[in-house]
Amino acid sequence: MCGIFGLVTSSRQGLDRAAWDRAIRNLFILSQSRGKEAAGIAIANADEIVVHKDSVSAEAMLKTADYKTAVSRGADGFFAAPGDKSALSVVGHARLVTNGLQGIDANNQPVWRDDIVIVHNGIVTNWAELWAENPDIKPRAEVDTEVIAALMHKYTVEGDTTQKAMSRAFDDIYGETSIAFFQRGTNELMIGTNTGSVHYCISAKGDAFFFASEKWICQKLTSGDKTIPGFAGVPVHQLTAGNGMSIDLSSIEVKTFGFDSALATPQISPMLATQRNIEEKSYRLRHAQATMQRCSKCLLPETMPYIAYDADGVCNYCHTYEPWEKKPESEIEEYLARFRGDGKSPDCVVAFSGGRDSSYGLHLLKEKFGMQPITFSYDWGMVTDLARRNQARMCGKLGIEHIWISANIKEKRANIRANVLAWLKKPDLGIIPLFMAGDKQFFWYANELIKQTGIPLMVFCTNRLEKTDFKLGFLDMPPQVDGFNQPSTFGMGRKAQMLMQYGKRYLSNPRYINRSIPDTAWAFLSYYGINQDHLYLFDYVDWDEDVIDDVLINGYDWELADDTECTWRIGDGTAAFYNYIYTTVAGFSEHDTFRSNQIREGQLTRDRAMELVERDNQPRWKSIREYTQLINIDFDEAIRVIDRIPKLYGA
Template sequence: MNVFQPSLTESVALPTLSEQERQSLVVDYNATEAPYPSDKTIIDLFHEQAERVPDSEAIRFETSSLSYKHLNALSNRMAAHLRSLGVGPGQIVVVFMEHSIEVVVAILGIMKSGAAYVPVDAATPKGRLTTILTDIASGAGGALPVVIAHERLRSAVSREHANVVVLDAGFEAISSQPETDVPSAAVPDGLAYIIYTSGSTGTPKGVMIEHRSLVNYIWWSARVYASGESLSWPLFSSLAFDLTVTTLFTPLITGGRIVVYRGDPGLESMVVLKVIDDNAVDIMKLTPSHLAIIRDRDLRHTRLRKFIVGGEEFKTEIARDITKAIAHPIEIYNEYGPTEATVGCMIHRFDIHRDQSPSVPIGIPAANSGIYVLDERYRPVPPGIIGEMFIAGDGLARGYFNRPDLTDERFLTIADPRDPASKLRVYKTGDLARWNSEGRMDFLGRADHQVKVGGTRVELGEIEARLLKHPDIHECAVAAVTVLAKPHRTEVRYCERCGLESNMPGTTFDEAGICNLCRAFDTYVDKAQTYFKTPEDLEALIAEMQANRKGPYDCIVLLSGGKDSSFMLCKLAAMGVKPLVFTLDNGFISEEAKTNIRRLVNTLGVDLHWGSTPHMNEIFVDSLKRFANVCNGCFKTIYTLATNLARERGIQYIVTGLSRGQFFETRLTEEVFKRDDYDPARLDALVIEARKEYHRREDAVSRYLDVDVFRSDSLFEEVKFIDFYRYWSVPLEDMLQFLKTQVGWNRPSDTGRSTNCLINDVGIYIHKKQRGYHNYALPYSWDVRLGQKTRDEAIDELNDELDVHRIQDVMAQIGYIEPAAAENGIARLAAYYVSSKNVDVAELRAHLAEELPEAMIPTHFIRLERMPLTTNGKIDRAALPEPTTDNIQSAHNFIAPSTETEKTLAALWCDLLKVDSIGRNDNFFELGGHSLLVMRAVSRLRDIFGVDVQLRNLFERPTVAGLAEVIDGMLWMAEANTASQSQGPREEIEL
């Protein structure tokens, strides 16, 4: 990918797809034709298996089980019963049941009758269930659908919206029906099932899957995952989640066993732990969130040999941890696919040695699937360019039930990318992807108004539509956000020695006003000084550069136009270095800074190369989200572009102008120097390893720029980075005097004092606002400690005034939106609304819960006087205020924790949930707690209090006060038992 600007006048030309790339990435990649029984239905395949192994166990739940023969017979009875009610081909039956043997009987019976089943989770709110039933009736010309339910769930189904069939464990409802086989009414092009997913218009949308598509997927799944074995599979995930389709049907066509698990009330998300502890299955399909929950379990003796992972982005770290935790060889598959493509259409088997990227690849197309990365004109994109994923093949859904408009919008007929003279039906996924140089596809997330919360795909528009049904709400918007702790409003002090601000986290001062970093530095300053070298060492390194030079340049010098890099360039030129100067034009370099750059290179007679990328705004936004500054993204862009340029030009060295203070901010820590085996050479190796991880981390730079070169360790030997200020020390005053007199360099007047870049003030502003301190405070304090600045100079630069109006203009220009989650934060939904009066949070949650599942109910509610609008009158999401403790609407009056147990609990929750303060009536889950945090919380509680706190305790008593009462009771019992044991047996007293 050509991301460099060759000169000041030439424009960037994006590459086109070569014929070789078209053949490899479009034609060969999608050569997935494979035979499967397309003339049969899933019922035909199950029936064949039942005839082969009639006495083998097909399904088990606790102490009950059914053989293939009995499961087939019961499903025959279910089909006969449905036919007696008038159910047949082309009709739809809703399955509203808990995990059980009878739910599998119901599904098979529905399909045998020729109808399609609609799975609805047993925890679905009544309002949402009614919406689905109404939609089905509308699509069926007003005829009420049949609902099969357990007796316990019958009351949730209104008789006005459905005809209910109760099917409980005794199977009394179908006991009078014949169990003999009759020809199945299902046909290959008939509907097998409809799964309702979240809808952007506010209404759930039903995805229609035909038998032929289901057979194609399950036949492939059986070959890849079962490989001829009869495996035990756990049925534990939601029936309404198409991930469960794999677990339902793959074992039934391979002679395997379904082992049913049911979650405890209120603890359904933790049922995965039952599967692990039961140790009765061989293979498991689950989400990355499930894997993250179980990786802390003792897996050394697990029976599990295979994991199929899907539903959300799969982090390599989790896959690596699971692989290492299990003693025997295991297989981990990453399966990608939207519901609209029948469960899964791509697969990658995790390789612990090869897969080094932050995320596990999504791999290659499944059998009879086509995967294309296309631009807005539906043309294949070349490697390195981001496009949208389109899916083709036998797995495509028929469309959306009762939604022809949406079907036409998402299921398109386009020119076949393999042969433009032909036509191809494709599904427009809304997912972004990019080809890397290895011919592997990188998944880059959603392009639309969809977010993932706890592994669940959520359409924000559906939540907004439900909110607007509240009589007091006039406008609203829902966003995935990170809640930021309210900074402490205390008077800022400065260290008497280095000028470090007191609001820097972890900072303390002694009686003399000296900060803890200065006091610590005094203990290892001698070792730290050994890291730095001399100008003579630099001269030897320059001689090495010149001896290894293969072209006109000794090295690339990174020039920002600021004082540090400008001084560096002057000194290198004076030492005889012939550099190629690299400057990033990020779109916000001030004109005065550009004048400095041009004057400097002209004076020195060196060549200047301006690098650029059209994606700089996206990189800035990503950096603000991750780090609350723009520098991290800008630096990584510079290093990435410069490294690619170095390899392109055959240059082996890149010289940076990082200050000594920045070394200590980013690389050198106190622990390194306090080691007994401290060795500067060893530190160099650690810096290289850190650089590898830095460049391999997934972020906007890796999404938009060519970063494939960094995946090879050899690069870090081929191109070496040299830090000029490791060899050269100069006080700030001397540096500025030299630049002014020697090259006419002037500090730009149109930017802040800390920078030559107009956007950097945005980073300073956001960092101070979100994190409570200046992002240059730490490196500047190190500059003072190391003699590069005086204390007053550092404080003077930190207190530079910010033009807030201009900063807001720049943020709007780049499209800055608060992040869905910080790197170590928690993704939460926040609802913004305008109302005629203040609406109680409990009332809003209850209103939403009538139709929405728990995962779609916002954690935070923020009332606004008016919604911010764009110039065309739409809600300006970028201008929605960040959620803070000041504007989040409280669910109740704040009452501070009172007992020691409550205070300890509140402190722990503040740490886990990343909030500033928690009251005794605050609810763990309403504040953003989820399954992973529950596990961490319980583990920490056991360590802190020394009592056996259970998951159930937190779910049943989720407030600080409630859980503290439980813990105090446990502590009292423990003390009573200890006292009883110490006193020995009591005498029996007769009354």
């Protein structure tokens, strides 16, 4: 199982910073024998609790700049001005993954939930039942440890002391559990175990304390070259099963107690004059994202490429935006009438991704305009199973033939894998669209299908709110301001500039010179070189998100994703991954640009758009995991690399 440990030192002990650093390092190195998949630390001083964790071994984490920054923040003040002050306290964790993927920071430890920062060794086997039995508390991560903190916080809110709350939580949980935690408003370290996997030492002068998961670890730190000053030769005690312990961080007084939810005379927890702040990297990043400057009219943030704000805070994208001028619906009626057949034979081909726009467009063509479509889908290996099920729903209910053209899926995914691995070696936001190059032959096959079927009308159901200038912006290309243009209409100069920018990145990272190059070249030709002069349905028809969702969900039992409430991009297996990258590094994604366009069109208020962006930019972990599995890359390593990319916002 995992290794947990802690060290409490008072100014009376006189431990200097170098000795303290060595003690923490030795506790980590010795404890990682119990788990090397992730590590973390929480440092409590008089003013705050600094939390840092990483999805690497403890030994690797100790070498990182982020770890050193966190330790400096938590400990420097204590050692810079020694005196009679509250203790400096640490709890640490070396993780063996048993519940919740290690690449997701929220699953690693210490876990911060409500007012509690906790480390945990063991497995709570009834964690799912406990969430179900306590519907007033909701999980925020996948790790079982979180339910312990949530229960203890719930019980303290109900009026229990910290000791009684912990005892009640141990009554509730089933499984092997040893914990240590800080509570924001109390001045104590609490420890508990139902197995006895806690061993501890009190310094000879009673001015310091440490604990670890195994007796031999304590023995290493009380004798020999790893001895912590003040602990030489002191006895090692065990906190036996069914017992808890509190360490008063003012007096270093240690008290033990048995778990008894009745607790006739409960201990009163020593309180702090003010609650400590809790500082964690993920919180700091969220705060930095929340405080970015955004356009006062739309939502575009300061990290948007080529953005500028006027004196009123309105961005240049708003100033140059050309409203979507829908063509009269009478024109499409006249246009479709030229192709409409006898109602039995196909009279148009619909490019069908299985997403909401193409699904709704199919509905309109058949039910409103009386056309008899056939649909066409290109499977390049990233069409989700959910999209396929929704395609089946639509075609089955409407009685529409569905033509599939499938690529060599194994080869396509191998190409994606090669490019994603190259990108992970040298991340660059500008080259992310390369991940999706393999789907662009869709346009080539669309033209071929017109020839094969003899049906001259190809209908696309894309909407013009989905313009994403930022993708080319990160490629160091300024936005094209003259409205919405099909890629095939880009001028030769712009195409040449794009090729030059990609070429520079290829030369700077030779790993892009891989098996995918022929496929990528074909994709570029298909997307930027082949005529796309097709019918675009939403140039004539109103696009209303609420109406579309209502028709699809209630009319066709259209299936939603279980990792997001948003209905956009849920049929695209790549979207969750690349939008996670954009959000993590730049603080915004496709959702921000899409909602900004809706604001400009008068479809959403700015406040409502902001609510939707905050909701839709949450990581879709299930979809991201499925993506990494499909292309056979390591999920944890990919998330670790993305997490460490320098951020474009102040963090």
